[in-house]
Every structure is written in C-alpha cells, then in structure tokens.
Amino acid sequence: MSVYILCLILFCIGLYCVLRKRNIIKIIIGLGIIEYAINLFFVLVGYRTHGRAPILAKDQVISNMVDPIPQALVLTSIVIGLAVTALLVAIAIRIYEKYGTFDITKIRRLRG
C-alpha cells in the first residue's frame, strides 16, 4: 500500500511543478514526472510479491509471474509520452522565437 502512496506523492510533485513553476521547460519536466508517476502506478498494480518478469524462456516453468498487461499498456504510454514531449518542446522553441522568453507570465499579448 505504501508504494501507491509514494506514487501519489510523485504525482503531486509533478502537479506542483506544472501549476506553480513559471518556466516552460520546468512545466514540461513536471509533465514528464506526472507521466512517469502514472506509469509506475500501472506497473505496480500488476506486480505480485516475489514475481518474475513475464518472459517465457527455455526450460522454465510458468509460475508466479507478474501481470504483463499493464506493462504492455505502459509501453504504449511511453511512446505517446515521447510524442507529447516532442510536441511540447517544439511549441516551447516556437514560443521562445516569438517572445524571447520562457517565462509564462511575460508571454501575453492580450493586456486586459
């Protein structure tokens, strides 16, 4: 149970980073931390105590494996996270070109 709480703490660190920081690069890092907290949670849901990796090898009996389905799901999630991070970095580069800063409080054209 305590590992799930540690996952929640990691998620909250990422959420703090996204909501509180002003630098865009730090926000992207915070999104990465959130993503890895979710991935860790998924893998831990499928874990069982003293389980083996779900790899079928020669002369090895299938017993006490961890659940492979969350791991396959997390693999897909890592791919999507890679694409999202690349997109975010591209948008950040474009914003830096246009405004000359990474500070989100200075990026505003609409002064109201």
Add this chain to the structure above:
Amino acid sequence: MKNKEVGMTLIVKTITRLTVGLILLYGIYIVLHGHLSPGGGFAGGVIIALSFIHLMLAFGKEVALRKLSESWASIFESLGAIMFLSIAVLGFIGGYFFLNFFIQKGKPFELFSAGIIPLCNIAISLKVGAGLFAIFAVLILFNKSGDK
C-alpha cells in the same frame, strides 16, 4: 579536426567513433531477436535512432545529416508504415487480417521460426528509428529555418 568549433571535444569524438557502430549493431540485434527476448521493434528502433543522435551530438548536425538526411529519414519512416500495413493486408491471402501466412505453427525459441513477426518488427523499427531521428533533426534545424 579542422573545424574544432563544430561538435564536441576530441575525446568525445574518438569515443563516439568507437561506440556508434556497436550501438547500431545492438539495436539491430534487439530488433531481430524481438520475438524471442525482451525488446522488439520499438526498443530496437529507439536504439538505432539513438546511435544516429549520438553521432549528431558529437560531430554536429552536418555529419549526421550526411549519413542520413531528413528526406531519407522521411522516406524510411513512410516505408516502415507501408511495409507494416502491407504485411497485415497480405494476411488476406489466407483469409484473415494479420494472418501469419508463412508458417502454420512456429517452434518456440528458434530464430527463424516466427513467420511474419520479425518482418513486422523490422517495419516497426524502421518507422520508430527514422521517426525519432527526424523529430530530433527537426528540433535542431528549427532555429535555422525559423528566424524570419
């Protein structure tokens, strides 16, 4: 060694020249053994792309783009997608989508016994490797083309 400002220092360049081929071979090994051991198309493709990114970080973007230019990366990426789709569609000659049409029943733990699965892995690795390299190259080339 003439243009020292391009790329990193001499130590990094020497180590890169020694290791980049090994990284590429390791990626190809991961791809070809994807149906037997952990790994497969995505992981091997990422390692193949990382070897080119390694080259780009150490020697600067001209050397890496001379090895694999971004138009060739785009061609390889599209080729991987089309190859995966055509393998899937070729299963219709036996009646099903994604039918393993080479063999009926493979033998476990043998390298050449899996039918279309290694071909699918090769297609995925082409797509992932070229795509990841193209993403990195485009992020680097962004600065040059974007200032207007």
